Amino acid sequence: MGYQSDVLTSHSARSITREFPGHVPFEVVTSRVRQIQVTWESAVIDCLLRVYNSMYDVLKDCIATTFSQYPMYQDTLRQV
Secondary structure, eight states: OHHHHHHHHHHHHHHOOSSSTTOOOHHHHHHHHHHHHTTHHHHHHHHHHHHHHHHHHHHHHHHHHHTTTOHHHHHHHHHO
């Protein structure tokens, strides 16, 4: 994150104009946000897969514990 932050800071500094000192133009901000968001897809998919797998494990354990005395229900619920 440090590198991206440095790049954003230097790009923002070059974009500041004399008319509005200290103001980064909206176009520059939106452009940088879009560039950064492109890198999020793989991280988001990885995160969601981990959440899915964790929830699946918890659900399997819950079914096994709750329906251990009812094998027919356990088999039915495992198929879902």
